[in-house]
Amino acid sequence: MMEKVMRVAVRIRPLLPAELRLNREIRANVAADSRQVTLAGGHAFPCDFAFGPTVSQERIYCSSVKPLVSSLFSGRDLTVLAYGQAGSGKTYTLSGKHNDRAGDRGVVWRVCEDIFHEMTAKEHSSLILSACCVALCGDELRDLLSPDAKQKNLRITEDQNGRTVVSGAVEIPLGSMKDLQNVFKCMSDMNHQHSSSHTLLWLQLKQCGTSSQDALLSTLLVVDLAGWECVSGLVNADPSRFKRSLQISTELRPLVDMLQQDRLTLSSPESHVHTSQALSSHAHKPHTLLTQLDGSDLPKVYTHTSCPLVHSVSAQTHTHSPLVRLLQNSLSGSAQTLLLVCVSPAQSSLTDTASCLMLATRAQDKYSHADLKGEHTRQRSVLGAQGCLMQHAAALLEELQEYSLSPCLQQRLSTWLDAYKKTPHASSASHHKSGTFDVHQLPGTTTDNCDEIDASLIADAHSCEQSLQELKLHCRLQSELLVEQKLLADGLKRDQRTSEGGGQRLQSSPQTGRLPAHLNDPPACSGMAGNRRVRSSPCNLSLERLSATIKTSNQLLLARLEEQEQVPRLPSVRRTKETEGRVEAQNKDKKRSARPLLNRTWTRKHSPDLSSSTPDSQGTPGPRGACEGQGSVSESRSIGVSALLLEKERLQKRRDDLSGHLAEGSMGNEQGDGTLHQLEETIEAVDAVIGMRLHPDQQGATVRRLSDGSAPIASLRGLEDLSLQEAKALFYMYLGKAVCLRGRSASQQRRVCELEELLASEREQSSRRLQQLEKEVFFYRSSSRELRRRLKELVQDAPSPPSSQASCLRGSGDGGHGQGGALD
Numbered sequence: 001m002m003e004k005v006m007r008v009a010v011r012i013r014p015l016l017p018a019e020l021r022l023n024r025e026i027r028a029n030v031a032a033d034s035r036q037v038t039l040a041g042g043h044a045f046p047c048d049f050a051f052g053p054t055v056s057q058e059r060i061y062c063s064s065v066k067p068l069v070s071s072l073f074s075g076r077d078l079t080v081l082a083y084g085q086a087g088s089g090k091t092y093t094l095s096g097k098h099n100d101r102a103g104d105r106g107v108v109w110r111v112c113e114d115i116f117h118e119m120t121a122k123e124h125s126s127l128i129l130s131a132c133c134v135a136l137c138g139d140e141l142r143d144l145l146s147p148d149a150k151q152k153n154l155r156i157t158e159d160q161n162g163r164t165v166v167s168g169a170v171e172i173p174l175g176s177m178k179d180l181q182n183v184f185k186c187m188s189d190m191n192h193q194h195s196s197s198h199t200l201l202w203l204q205l206k207q208c209g210t211s212s213q214d215a216l217l218s219t220l221l222v223v224d225l226a227g228w229e230c231v232s233g234l235v236n237a238d239p240s241r242f243k244r245s246l247q248i249s250t251e252l253r254p255l256v257d258m259l260q261q262d263r264l265t266l267s268s269p270e271s272h273v274h275t276s277q278a279l280s281s282h283a284h285k286p287h288t289l290l291t292q293l294d295g296s297d298l299p300k301v302y303t304h305t306s307c308p309l310v311h312s313v314s315a316q317t318h319t320h321s322p323l324v325r326l327l328q329n330s331l332s333g334s335a336q337t338l339l340l341v342c343v344s345p346a347q348s349s350l351t352d353t354a355s356c357l358m359l360a361t362r363a364q365d366k367y368s369h370a371d372l373k374g375e376h377t378r379q380r381s382v383l384g385a386q387g388c389l390m391q392h393a394a395a396l397l398e399e400l401q402e403y404s405l406s407p408c409l410q411q412r413l414s415t416w417l418d419a420y421k422k423t424p425h426a427s428s429a430s431h432h433k434s435g436t437f438d439v440h441q442l443p444g445t446t447t448d449n450c451d452e453i454d455a456s457l458i459a460d461a462h463s464c465e466q467s468l469q470e471l472k473l474h475c476r477l478q479s480e481l482l483v484e485q486k487l488l489a490d491g492l493k494r495d496q497r498t499s500e501g502g503g504q505r506l507q508s509s510p511q512t513g514r515l516p517a518h519l520n521d522p523p524a525c526s527g528m529a530g531n532r533r534v535r536s537s538p539c540n541l542s543l544e545r546l547s548a549t550i551k552t553s554n555q556l557l558l559a560r561l562e563e564q565e566q567v568p569r570l571p572s573v574r575r576t577k578e579t580e581g582r583v584e585a586q587n588k589d590k591k592r593s594a595r596p597l598l599n600r601t602w603t604r605k606h607s608p609d610l611s612s613s614t615p616d617s618q619g620t621p622g623p624r625g626a627c628e629g630q631g632s633v634s635e636s637r638s639i640g641v642s643a644l645l646l647e648k649e650r651l652q653k654r655r656d657d658l659s660g661h662l663a664e665g666s667m668g669n670e671q672g673d674g675t676l677h678q679l680e681e682t683i684e685a686v687d688a689v690i691g692m693r694l695h696p697d698q699q700g701a702t703v704r705r706l707s708d709g710s711a712p713i714a715s716l717r718g719l720e721d722l723s724l725q726e727a728k729a730l731f732y733m734y735l736g737k738a739v740c741l742r743g744r745s746a747s748q749q750r751r752v753c754e755l756e757e758l759l760a761s762e763r764e765q766s767s768r769r770l771q772q773l774e775k776e777v778f779f780y781r782s783s784s785r786e787l788r789r790r791l792k793e794l795v796q797d798a799p800s801p802p803s804s805q806a807s808c809l810r811g812s813g814d815g816g817h818g819q820g821g822a823l824d
């Protein structure tokens, strides 16, 4: 009988206050009483339980977990596995909020309440509950209930039965809800700085019977898997967060693979009820746990007697993953599992939500395969029938030989018959006459001798079938991986094209003084925009998209930088500077022509240059007048231009020296970078002034365009009456901003480079893995072919009926009677 061992519940959390403030759209929903989650666009994802944003903690517990908890009392194991991206509500669903409101309490509290309730009903003595909790971050394991900060002895090992255990973990007995509160306090104290780790809490229930022989042991494992972060949230994040998010995706990958397989288990439910007799006969370590507080080893839980076949194959595939190793016992056998997929309904999480829902849909149809015996019997009878049919066919062909056939066909027929007669069990069947053969009686024709052969054949066939199943499974996994790699590569190419296209558009647009339309969106959106393809796993979808997003945001910064650079060149500012500067210039003519201030800061250097403009006859002309009147000051400008050129040259030299020092590493990076950016900005400013002075006509046109131009620039007309001091201050301020933006842009570029390196190494790893997988697929295909061939041969070698039956059949073939009697 097949039994469903995995149920999948999907919970959509409500939009959080911050999301509501940002007017995030709801993109995932559950229709009332439906068992599917629907995404915007109409895609529906079926699951066993679907809970919308308004469903209470209590209802979630009562409908999806409580019915399973009863099986704990009958000695079966239960695993509740919460999966979802960061902030999707896993911890909230499992543990609830840290307040005293009963309505907010999560699954763990409610399970314990039920167990304590049962304890009270059974008058305490027969039920013992204890807890053990570890956090897994990468390969690092921490005991969340251990007072020992060093935790040297904690490690995942295997006991003598090949079962995974955490040796050195502390186990705390739970007698009341107060004890549970203490456990939660311990857990949150130990774990509050590591919210990105997987938390595994084992609640072990021991039911003592009247005699010491019939104690029942069962375990509830509650797993709060770490969640990967939404890509848009990582754009400006600390690199370590980004790295951890990637790691989490990688850590979850093997588990996701396992959950997506057809079947998890093969062992029968009986093997999950264990008595203390079983405990004593299996002198081994407990189930995935436990050493008592006093350090003594206890014979605790033994939940499975046999290693399940299909599951063990999958687990072996991922033995390198500590997470899979820790879950291996709980996800195997006929242990009940509830996969709790938590998703966010927000538009920004749509891709992650879709990938989680795909997993939920794939994971739900898992059954324990308890009907192995029935399967063998069916195979047996099929093989027996095939063997008899083969004999029947041989007899028919022999008969056919007597008719006039083409020489070629005759030849082929006799070759086949010769080959058949050489096979071990063909001779006794070679005289059958077709007319008397009743195929409905075939399975009944086996004798003792035939049974033996049958048994060996069936064993062979069974092992072949198992190998084929395994190969099929591997092939499927491999091809899924191949497809995913391909999708990844395609996505990477597409994203690269997008970001390159964006870069080109950006380069062509500064002439207009506006940002390209695609950059007006915040960077987070640019990474998520459009109909993104949905992937089954979170791990691979982040890197390339993040890199593209960061590139885009980098370009956005550059574009803004360019936009800011326009400000000091505004006509009104320039005009005021020029007007007042010209007065200053007349008063300090000598000083200006000598220009001894070459080694001052750029701001001091720059202002005399700007002040070198001569005022026109009107004193304070409008922007157009200011430009048109520039012809009269050509001489002083030419002096200014040559001095500016000298200055520019000097600055460039300084910049080159500085970048040389930075490249050699003989200077502090941060400070050096800042100076370098200042120098670059100054050079550009000097360049711009030179350009304006060399081409006053163009300057006039620019001023006209800007003063007549777009709304944002026109709104700056209010600044036309700035004094020289104000204009200077404004100019310096914007130049300072530009330097700062340049610095940020450079650091963004560095990050992009780092990410690109990371991406390249990931890509290299993927391609190595791809090659490996291709090899494996090739190997599996060829072995599969070989096995099929062998299976065919075995079928051809199927047993023949004994000679007595054969003669009966022959006799009945002659007369058309007696077969039924012989077979009876």
Ligand SMILES: Nc1ncnc2c1ncn2[C@@H]1O[C@H](COP(=O)(O)OP(=O)(O)OP(=O)(O)O)[C@@H](O)[C@H]1O
Pocket: 012, 013, 014, 016, 053, 084, 085, 086, 087, 088, 089, 090, 091, 092, 093, 097, 195, 225, 226, 227, 228, 342
């Ligand atoms: N169903 C819900 N109702 C109300 N608030 C919720 C719900 N689900 C989650 N939240 C709130 O959303 C926030 C994030 O939830 P939670 O910490 O449980 O996410 P998580 O998936 O465990 O994240 P992580 O993977 O980072 O640990 C919390 O403030 C929580 O209170």
